Amino acid sequence: MTNREHAELRRALGAYALGALEPSERSEVEDHLEACQPCRDELASLAALPGLLARLSEEEASQGLLEVPEGHADRLIAAVGEDRRTERRRVTIWRSVAAVAAAVVLALGIVLIEPFDGPSGVMYAAQGSGVSATAMVVPRGWGMEVRLNVGELPEARGYTVWAIGDDGHRAYVASWADVDRAGIELVGSCYMDASEVAHLEISDEEDRVVAVLDA
C-alpha cells in the first residue's frame, strides 16, 4: 500500500460513511480498513454523523429552515422594554384612579389629573352590576388619545367605544372582540377635541349601548 493510495482511500471515508460509494469501491475501502488502524480510527470519529444528520429533513438541511430569523433577539429585547413601559403606565393609571376617587369625595365634576410620569388626562368611568370600565382621555394636538381599561362588560361579540360630544356628535374611538379574559387594556384615538367630550359609550356589535363612561 503506497502513501498515495492510503491518502486516496482516507479521503473516500466521508463517502463511505454516508453510503455514497459504488459497491466495488466500497469493498476496496473495507479491505484497506482491515489493514489500517489510523483509517479505522478516523472512520470511528465520523460514525456518529449520519445518525445526527438524520435529525433533519432534506428541506431543513438544504434551505437552512431552522435558522432563527434575523433580528429576533433585538425584537425580544424591544418587546421586553415595551413591557416595562406598559407596566409603568398601568401604575400611572392606577394612581390616576386613586386621584379621581379622592376628587369625587371633594365633589368635583371633572378632575384634571397630573400623574407622576404619565400624560395628563381626564378619567371617565362606568360602574354598575356587571359593568366596569375606565378610560383616560388625553388631549393631543390631533384630537385625543383614549386609554381604556375594561374590567367587565355584558357578553357580546364585539365592542366599540364612541366619544359623545357636547353637541351630541358621536365619534369612533376603538373596537375589539369579546375574549374570554378579564382586564383588557387598549389605546384608541379620536379626532374629537378632548374638551368637547360629554361622555364615552361602549356599544356592542348591534350598536346597543352596554356602558356609559362619565367623568
Add this chain to the structure above:
Amino acid sequence: MPRERVDPDEVRALHDDYAGPLFTFALRSVGDRGAAEEIVQDTLLRAWRNADRYDPARGSLDTWIFAICRNLVIDHHRRRGARPRVVATIDEVGHPSAVHDELDRALESWQVARGLRSLSDDHRRVIVETYYRGASVAEASERLGVPEGTVKSRMYYALRNLRLALEEIGAVG
C-alpha cells in the same frame, strides 16, 4: 421580583440559549415560519415576564420554558381549528420524560442545523446531494459539475468540519 431595569444582555442570553431549539420545535409543529417566530417571541417574553413564577423544585428551567412554548403551539392549532402535528398527545404531556425527549430532539436537530450552516456552501451541498437526496458519488459529480475525486474529498472534509463544529457546540463528545 419584577425586574426594575431591563438588561439587554440578559435578554439576549435567554434568547441565545433557547430561541433555536424552540424555533425548531415550533416550526415543525406549526409549519409556518412567521407563526413559529411569533410563538418563540411570545414564549421568551412570557418566560421573562413570569420568571418569578418559575419554581426550580418543580422541574428544570428548560422544561418550564418548553412547556410555555408547547402551550402556545397548542393555542395556535386551536385557533386554526386544526390538530397539532408534532405536539405530543395530552397523555404524554403529563410525563416529564416525554417532554424532555421532545426538547432534546429539538435541541439536537437545531445543533445539527447550526453545524451544517457553519460549513462552506460547497461542503454543505455535497452532503445534501449525497446524504439527503441519496446521490452516489458519480451522480453528485454530475449534478455539481465537479470530478468524482473532488466530490469524495469534499465529503470527507465536510464531515470532518461538521464533527468539529458539533464538538464545539457540545452536540458530540
